[in-house]
Amino acid sequence: MVDYYKEHARLYVSIDCIVLGFDEGKLKLLIGHRKMDPGRGEWSLYGDFVNEDESLDDSASRVLYELTGMKDIYLKQVGAYGEVNRDPGERVISVAYLSLINVNDYDEELRRQFDLHWVAVDQLPKLYGDHNEMVSNAVSMLRRRIAYEPLSFNLLPEMFTLTQLQRVYEAILGHEIDKRNFRKRIKQMPFIEKTGSIDRKTSKRGAAQYRFNKEMYDL
Amino acid sequence: MVDYYKEHARLYVSIDCIVLGFDEGKLKLLIGHRKMDPGRGEWSLYGDFVNEDESLDDSASRVLYELTGMKDIYLKQVGAYGEVNRDPGERVISVAYLSLINVNDYDEELRRQFDLHWVAVDQLPKLYGDHNEMVSNAVSMLRRRIAYEPLSFNLLPEMFTLTQLQRVYEAILGHEIDKRNFRKRIKQMPFIEKTGSIDRKTSKRGAAQYRFNKEMYDL
DNA sequence: CCAAAAGTGTTCCGTCTACACCCATGG
DNA sequence: CCATGGGTGTAGACGGAACACTTTTGG
Secondary structure (H helix, E strand, C coil), rough: CCCCCCCCCCEEEEEEEEEEEEEEEEEEEEEEECCCCCCCCCCCCCCEECCCCCCCCHHHHHHHHHHHHEEEEEEEEEEEEEECCCCCEEEEEEEEEEEECCHCCEEEEEEHHHCEEEEEHHHHHCCCCHHHHHHHHHHHHHHHHHHCCCCCCHHHHCEHHHHHHHHHHHHHHHHCCCHHHHHHHCCCCCCCEEEEEEECCCCCCEEEEEECCCCHCCC | CCCCCCCCCCCEEEEEEEEEEEEEEEEEEEEECCCCCCCCEEEEEEEEEEECCCCCCHHHHHHHHHHHCCCCEEEEEEEECCCCCCCCCCEEEEEEEEEEECCCHHCCCCCCCCHCEEEEEEEHHCCCCCCHHHHHHHHHHHHHHHHCCCHHHCCCCEEEEHHHHHHHHHHHHCCCCCCCHHHHHHHHHCCEEEEEEEEECCCCCCCEEEEHHHHHHHC
8 A cells, every 4th residue: 555645744643531420419520540651640531542443433432441341422522632732741632532421330340440530520630731621622512512412311320300310401501400491391302201110219209210212312 | 752652553634624705695615626646636625734843723724824825814623533544545634624714815816826616515516535524514513603603704804794794694504584683683793893984886875884893802 | 297309380571583664876 | 767785673472581389208
């Protein structure tokens, strides 16, 4: 195979995953301590370099799988970050991806093994390089999109109560929502269907459990 | 300097510029015939490889400057494209940038010299690689953003009439807008200021000319 | 029996939409 | 004098925001 472009520079390209979860009523980010030089020990997003033979999306899926053991997760590109000195080590272009997971589906073993921590997004420490900027852009993106797309489900178990769903919206938007208005809005969405079952854990009275019906949404 | 990441792959990284202009009542894209192999002669966006010592944004500015001789132009990242075979030549990651220019500011000489053509975005030919996808994402982005940000000005001369402005909105949104409602909305924007002057070219009666006041907008 | 969460409608206000006629002037 | 584009206001529809009480039951 001819190398058509050989006179041009080749750069390192990496993926950084912004993994968000919902826990204790707050939006939380999965971060760890950097395992390589430079910056070893600093708080950092989890990431890896892109291989020759994988697409950016595939690479992001792989990184997330290595990290969480989870597949078929919501994953969306946030953007490419390319300041010359953004990484203290070398010139690296990084493509940030946002992923939304349900913290309960995520194996605690794996979390400890990778030494990862859930930290509230509004109380983040300084992260490695430009990672804080990536996170803040990812959260802005999530806020914008949640008005149009049903994304909150990715942060919840398969079955959830309307109150749980409301807490997720509140955590993402950063303000309280009126219960009656919220429920009115949700009832208009045909893809949120009431299951027969009742959750008796969260209240004495018990709350109806709902489910996101993907088929209904895709219509 | 130590190469911390030397065991990892390095990839070609390029910029592709989606240059949009407004002409003859339509939104138009600047495209040319590809000047290198593979795909020589195919319709293509204008782009170039990212150098070692320039950021992605700087690289996009440079590409646009080489192409149009224009600086300080609206330029916004659309996203990174990284399918393994997206470029028929080699594995190349490309970062797409949207730019909006006023076609009258753009030198006709330069256009001919680079053999570039303005083509209506709703009548585009098949472009090289995944360039059609980039354009369609860029146009979607523009449509979404125009509702919140005053971007239309970038497509017009410094002074413009309200009818011209309306035509730009219509071209971007793809549908007609009621004249009175449009003017009502515009009057609420303090950063669109009436200049004293009157344009007598577009109508017999003459139309008031307006201007975008950036200082006012930045407040 | 009471604390704690679930569930439920109505009114108001601001925003968006539809819609038709007069004005000024160059040719 | 008339064709052409510039300029203006009002009424109805719609969607979002504010707001308070009843229900159920585990402890």
